[in-house]
Structure formats: C-alpha cells, structure tokens
Amino acid sequence: MKIGLAQINPTIGDLEGNVERCRKAAAEAAAGGADLVVLPEMAIPGYPPRDLLCDARFVDAVLAATDELAELTRHNPPVLVGSLMRSGQTLPGHPGLFNVAYQLAGGRKSLAAVKRLLPAYDVFHEPRWFLPGPFSPALKIGAMQIGVLICEDLWDEGYPLHPPADLRSAGAELLVCLSALPFRRGTLEKRLVHARRTQMPLALVSLCGANDELIFDGRSLAINADGELLTMLAAFDEDVQVVDFSLGKPADAPPPPEGEQAVFQALVLGVRDFARKNGVEQVVVGLSGGIDSSVVAVIAAQALGPRKVTGIAIPSRFTDPRSTASAQELAQRLGIHFERVELETLHQEAERSLQDLLSEEAPGVAENIQARLRMVILMSFVNRYGGMLLNTGNKSELALGYSTLYGDMAGTLSPLGDLTKPEVYSLARWINTEHGQVIPAFVLERPPSAELRPDQVDPFDYDDLAPQIEKLILNNQSNALMKRTEHKRWQMGVILKVSEKAFGSGRMIPITKK
Numbered sequence: 001m002k003i004g005l006a007q008i009n010p011t012i013g014d015l016e017g018n019v020e021r022c023r024k025a026a027a028e029a030a031a032g033g034a035d036l037v038v039l040p041e042m043a044i045p046g047y048p049p050r051d052l053l054c055d056a057r058f059v060d061a062v063l064a065a066t067d068e069l070a071e072l073t074r075h076n077p078p079v080l081v082g083s084l085m086r087s088g089q090t091l092p093g094h095p096g097l098f099n100v101a102y103q104l105a106g107g108r109k110s111l112a113a114v115k116r117l118l119p120a121y122d123v124f125h126e127p128r129w130f131l132p133g134p135f136s137p138a139l140k141i142g143a144m145q146i147g148v149l150i151c152e153d154l155w156d157e158g159y160p161l162h163p164p165a166d167l168r169s170a171g172a173e174l175l176v177c178l179s180a181l182p183f184r185r186g187t188l189e190k191r192l193v194h195a196r197r198t199q200m201p202l203a204l205v206s207l208c209g210a211n212d213e214l215i216f217d218g219r220s221l222a223i224n225a226d227g228e229l230l231t232m233l234a235a236f237d238e239d240v241q242v243v244d245f246s247l248g249k250p251a252d253a254p255p256p257p258e259g260e261q262a263v264f265q266a267l268v269l270g271v272r273d274f275a276r277k278n279g280v281e282q283v284v285v286g287l288s289g290g291i292d293s294s295v296v297a298v299i300a301a302q303a304l305g306p307r308k309v310t311g312i313a314i315p316s317r318f319t320d321p322r323s324t325a326s327a328q329e330l331a332q333r334l335g336i337h338f339e340r341v342e343l344e345t346l347h348q349e350a351e352r353s354l355q356d357l358l359s360e361e362a363p364g365v366a367e368n369i370q371a372r373l374r375m376v377i378l379m380s381f382v383n384r385y386g387g388m389l390l391n392t393g394n395k396s397e398l399a400l401g402y403s404t405l406y407g408d409m410a411g412t413l414s415p416l417g418d419l420t421k422p423e424v425y426s427l428a429r430w431i432n433t434e435h436g437q438v439i440p441a442f443v444l445e446r447p448p449s450a451e452l453r454p455d456q457v458d459p460f461d462y463d464d465l466a467p468q469i470e471k472l473i474l475n476n477q478s479n480a481l482m483k484r485t486e487h488k489r490w491q492m493g494v495i496l497k498v499s500e501k502a503f504g505s506g507r508m509i510p511i512t513k514k
Contacts, residue, residue: 001144001174001246003230004037006237007220009429011277012046013058015065019044022081023072025240030076032242036141037073038176040207040220041082041115041151042099044069047180047207048214050207053095053129059084066102066109074107078141080148082178085111087131089230101148101178103139103256110142110388112139116163117156122506123182123214123497126152133295135163147172147200151179154194154204160424174245183217183236183266185498188256191219192393201245208238210273213504215266219256224248232256236269243370260430263423263498264299268416270496271303271390274413282387286378286408287311287331287338289323290448292416293392294330294439295428299415300390306335312381314374318451326440333438339381341449346373367452367499371407379410387418388412391493396462398492398503399469401485408450409492417495418502420470421448421462474501477508487511 006025010018022039030039041047045062066083073079085098099115114133118126138145147167149448154177156162164175175198181191195202203223208218215236222230222243226416228250235256257265275283283304285297293311300309311334313327324340331338350369351358358366382389391411393403395418403409416424430441448458472479478486486509495504 001142001241001492002033002035002244003176003203003222004032004034004240004242005203005205005220005222005233006037007205007208007218007233008039008043008436009123009216009238009273010040010043010046011209012211013052014046014047015044015061017096018046019065019069019072021238021404022079024067025078025238026076028071028240029242030323032240035077035453036146036176036244036389037077037079038178038203038205039079039081040205041101041178041180042084043081043178043207044083045332046211047216048123048211050125050129053084053097059086059095059097060370061212070104071107077229079104080112080176080178082150082180085114087133089131091131092157094131095129097130099126099134099150100133101150111149112136115150116161117152117159119152119155122501123504125505131408132224135166135170136476137170138167145173147175149175149177151177153177154179154198157194164200168198168200174201174420175203177202177204179204180216181206183215183262184500185263185400186258188219188258188262192221192223192229195221195223199225201248203243203245208234208236208269210496211277212274213494213502215270215496215498217262217266224250225375235262236265240473260427260508261434263419263427264321266498267299267496268303271299271415274494275304275388280388282308282310282385284311284378284381284387284389285311286389286392287313287327287446288376288392289313289320289326289443290392290446291424291428291439291443293327294443295424295431296390296415297330297334298431298435298438300341301334301336305446307337308387309336309383310339310381311335311336312339312378314340314341314377315345316347316370316451318453318456318513320445320446320451322442323451324435326442329440330438330443341377343370343373343377346376363453367450370452371404373445375407375410390415391417392448393417394419394421394424395490395499395503396466398489400460400465400481401488401489402458402460405488409488411493413491413494414495417492418498420466470499473503476507476509483513
C-alpha cells in the first residue's frame with residue numbers, strides 16, 4: 001500500500017483556495033504512485049473555524065466545496081479529506097455538526113469516519129460546535145483494511161473510548177490519522193509516543209501554516225508496526241510524500257528542527273501567514289535598542305522580507321544614545337527601513353498640558369505618558385502608510401503587568417507574547433549564532449530597561465521569576481500581581497502560541513473575581 005501524505009496550509013473560510021490546494025496536493029501524490037491520498041483534518045474549511053460553524057450558510061458552502069473536490073479528483077486514487085457533516089441532531093444553541101473524514105472516489109464523497117473524541121482543553125473547544133460520532137469500521141482500499149482516525153482519536157489516553165484499539169479489534173491493518181496539531185515547544189517526541197502506542201502501521205497527516213494565534217508545524221509522519229519512523233514531512237511548510245508501507249524501511253533523513261530553531265521557524269511562519277492571510281503588506285516595529293524589539297525585527301524581516309519592515313526609534317531624554325545607535329545598526333544589518341523620531345517635543349507639550357496630574361508621588365503617570373506618546377508616533381506611521389504594528393512585549397512582562405495599556409501593549413500581533421524574558425534572550429543568542437551576529441552586542445549585554453526615567457532597569461530577576469510565573473500559568477493560577485493585571489491581558493493583541501499554555505483563548509481567567 002502506497003499512501004500519499006498531503007500536508008497543506010489552508011486558510012479558514014477560503015473554500016476555493018483550500019479546494020485548489022487539496023486538488024494540487026492530491027494530483028502530486030497520484031503522480032507519485034499513491035494508492036490512497038490523505039489530507040489533514042478540516043482541510044476544506046480550514047482549522048479552527050470556530051463560530052463560523054454556527055452559520056448555516058458557511059456549513060452549506062463547505063459541503064458544496066467538498067463535493068467540488070470530489071469531482072476534481074474523480075480520476076485520482078481515493079482521497080481522504082477532513083470536512084464537516086450535519087449530524088441530524090437538533091440542540092439549542094448548537095450547530096449539531098460532526099467533524100468528519102470523507103472518502104472521495106469516482107467523483108463522489110462518502111463518509112469515512114466521524115471524530116469520536118472532542119478535545120475541550122486549552123485552545124480546543126470542539127464540543128461547542130461538534131458532537132462525538134459513532135464508531136466507523138475500517139475501509140477496504142485495494143487489499144488493505146484502513147482504519148481512519150481524526151486527530152484527538154489518536155490521543156485517547158484518559159478517555160473512556162479508545163478508537164485505535166477499537167479499529168484494530170475490528171480488523172484494521174493500517175491506521176491513518178487526519179490531524180490539525182498546533183505547534184508547542186518540545187511536543188514532537190510526544191507525537192511520536194502517541195503514534196507508537198497503537199503498535200500498528202500509521203500515517204499521520206497534519207496541517208501546516210498559521211491561523212490567528214495557532215501555528216501548525218506540519219511534520220506529518222509514517223511509522224511501521226515496530227514504531228520505526230518511515231518518513232517525516234517538512235516542518236512549517238507544505239509537503240507531499242508517497243510512502244510505500246510494504247517496504248517498511250526506516251527513514252534516513254536529517255532530524256527535524258527542535259529547540260530555538262523550531263521556535264524561530266514557528267514564529268516566522270506565524271507572522272508570515274498572519275500578514276499574508278489578512279492582506280497585510282508591511283509591518284512597523286518600534287525599535288528601542290532592547291532585546292525584545294530586536295528579536296521581533298529579525299522575525300519580521302525573515303517572515304516578510306526586509307523591504308516590508310520599518311523599524312522606528314523614538315529616543316527621549318532618558319534614552320541611552322547606545323540604544324538608538326544599536327537600533328539603527330540592527331536595521332542596517334537586516335536591511336529594513338529605519339526612521340528616527342525624537343520624543344522630546346511631544347513629551348514637553350504633554351507635560352505642560354498635564355502638569356496638574358504629574359507629581360513626584362506618582363512617577364508612573366509620567367512614564368505611562370511617554371509609552372503612550374511613542375504609540376501615537378508608531379500608529380501614525382501605520383495610519384499613513386498602511387500595514388500593522390507588531391507588539392514587542394514578552395510573556396514575563398505581560399504576566400507581571402509590567403506594560404502600559406495603549407502604550408507598549410499596542411500592536412495587532414505579538415510574536416513574543418508566549419516567550420518568557422529568558423527565552424527571548426536564548427532565542428536572540430541562537431539568532432546571532434545561526435544568522436551572523438545581526439543583533440548588536442550592546443542589546444544582549446545591557447540590563448533590561450524601559451528607559452522611562454534616569455538609569456532605569458527592570459525591577460525583576462527574570463531568570464528566577466520566569467519559571468515560577470510559568471508554573472502558575474500552566475496551572476491556571478495567579479499571584480497577587482497577576483490578579484491585579486488580568487484586565488491588561490484581555491486587551492492584548494493576538495499572541496502567537498508556542499508553549500503549553502499561552503495567554504489568549506486557551507486561558508480564560510475572569511477579570512472580576514475575589
């Protein structure tokens with residue numbers, strides 16, 4: 001049995017584009033001799049479509065698009081593709097859908113499997129839209145009995161149902177799993193562990209690409225009955241490979257990216273796809289000469305190309321001249337546009353206008369004014385020339401509330417919002433090792449500082465504090481400081497998720513609480 005693993009990058013709601021990506025990938029696999037082509041979970045609507053699924057017109061359009069793909073692949077070998085199906089059950093306030101895999105053959109679609117296990121943790125809220133499906137028997141394709149799983153069906157630990165075991169007991173000889181697996185640091189090994197637990201030959205095909213906060217890393221794979229890796233597809237990119245399961249030979253390929261390399265590639269993809277899929281042509285970054293803005297500028301330049309990135313330095317009376325010089329040096333090394341706008345004139349005028357609010361007893365008022373004036377300048381560039389502002393904050397600052405609403409918290413997309421301060425430094429050092437010392441030494445060596453008053457440095461030992469805060473976040477807990485600043489995190493831009501628990505849709509902590 002030769003199975004074509006067709007790893008694609010769909011866009012939520014772009015049904016025409018998604019069908020075309022599916023068609024091209026299926027045709028490539030067919031040309032490679034595949035007996036069966038497997039596409040990812042929800043490849044037709046894109047994943048996760050969330051409350052679009054509550055719109056009956058959208059569901060109708062997805063079903064029509066699935067029929068269209070069946071017609072377009074009528075001369076291909078059979079195709080398994082992720083899509084939707086109405087369950088026929090009526091529930092108040094619930095669309096009553098199944099998350100399904102269809103088999104496309106001879107120009108028609110037929111049900112291959114319904115997802116049985118619906119994740120309801122972290123960023124997954126599938127019971128809001130889907131109902132758990134019944135057992136689906138294996139498909140006879142050629143001489144092989146193929147058992148079909150959909151994503152969580154393979155991650156069955158802790159559930160009362162065990163779909164892989166059920167399929168094996170029912171005579172399945174080979175498993176295929178249509179998946180949409182978001183990237184998280186260090187999860188590739190867990191993926192392999194779950195795949196090997198089945199003790200059966202398995203083809204797992206996952207999405208690649210990014211939709212909003214979620215980054216899908218691809219890295220689809222095939223293993224034999226002994227758990228040996230036969231192949232692994234590209235990381236963070238579309239890929240099609242045909243695997244001959246009758247040969248059963250382990251893969252001889254370079255190891256996939258892990259650690260800082262994987263995080264960097266994930267963030268680059270997250271920025272690139274957010275811009276591309278939302279029609280954003282260029283981005284603006286406030287370049288302070290600090291570690292966070294420097295790393296964001298590198299990611300943006302890698303994601304979009306340097307000509308689409310503008311770095312803006314906004315020095316004040318408290319800015320170390322070396323900060324601005326380092327910002328300009330970084331921009332030159334990256335080849336991005338660079339602007340310098342002095343803050344002093346605006347700052348003085350704000351102080352005159354707001355003098356009744358300023359006092360030595362309330363230094364934070366003056367500091368917040370500076371942070372917000374900087375955002376006035378940055379957003380003026382965005383409003384004048386288009387594009388979007390990238391936020392440069394990190395997870396540690398956001399957790400501690402060490403940030404200014406409508407100031408340094410501004411920005412549509414936050415590339416570093418799920419990286420602790422130590423992780424940002426680690427990524428910066430990796431960037432300099434792998435990309436030629438683009439981040440100036442002063443940026444890496446200086447103490448972290450917002451530079452909003454003379455000789456200011458951040459009042460935290462991030463190396464000590466960050467692991468403690470991360471433990472609280474993982475357990476959905478908060479310390480006193482985090483409780484007081486929850487309202488800030490509700491107003492943060494989209495944070496690209498790369499850890500087990502990010503601020504965003506996977507952490508729903510109320511603001512009003514005692």
